[in-house]
Amino acid sequence: xxxxxxxxxxxxxxxxxxxxxxxxxxxxxxxxxxxxxxxxxxxxxxxxxxxxxxxxxxxxxxxxxxxxxxxxxxxxxxxxxxxxxxxxxxxxxxxxxxxxxxxxxxxxxxxxxxxxxxxxxxx
Numbered sequence: 115x116x117x118x119x120x121x122x123x124x125x126x127x128x129x130x131x132x133x134x135x136x137x138x139x140x141x142x143x144x145x146x147x148x149x150x151x152x153x154x155x156x157x158x159x160x161x162x163x164x165x166x167x168x169x170x171x172x173x174x175x176x177x178x179x180x181x182x183x184x185x186x187x188x189x190x191x192x193x194x195x196x197x198x199x200x201x202x203x204x205x206x207x208x209x210x211x212x213x214x215x216x217x218x219x220x221x222x223x224x225x226x227x228x229x230x231x232x233x234x235x236x237x
Contacts, residue, residue, distance in 0.1 A: 149164035162182065195208070
């Protein structure tokens with residue numbers, strides 16, 4: 115079992131930055147691919163970024179590539195999402211998730227989910 119708790123969401127102006135954190139409990143954190151997803155009301159949940167447990171291989175959605183950076187600290191059981199040059203279309207609830215599959219980008223493959231943190235970008 116892995117329990118995930120997101121933090122760091124809030125209100126930011128367009129062009130600004132936020133860093134989300136996801137703290138995990140459970141002995142399997144270091145063996146999981148960790149991902150960030152987001153969902154706006156009325157829309158499907160979409161993939162944002164993922165990072166593998168070993169080697170730190172990453173994947174990004176095209177919409178955030180070059181602006182967002184995912185990282186993890188296995189010693190602290192924490193994964194981060196640094197969001198820069200934010201746009202109004204980044205507004206959503208952001209979810210942290212854990213998967214046993216390598217660099218998964220499909221939400222169906224993720225086994226554990228946090229409760230989400232709201233990010234609002236004002237234009």
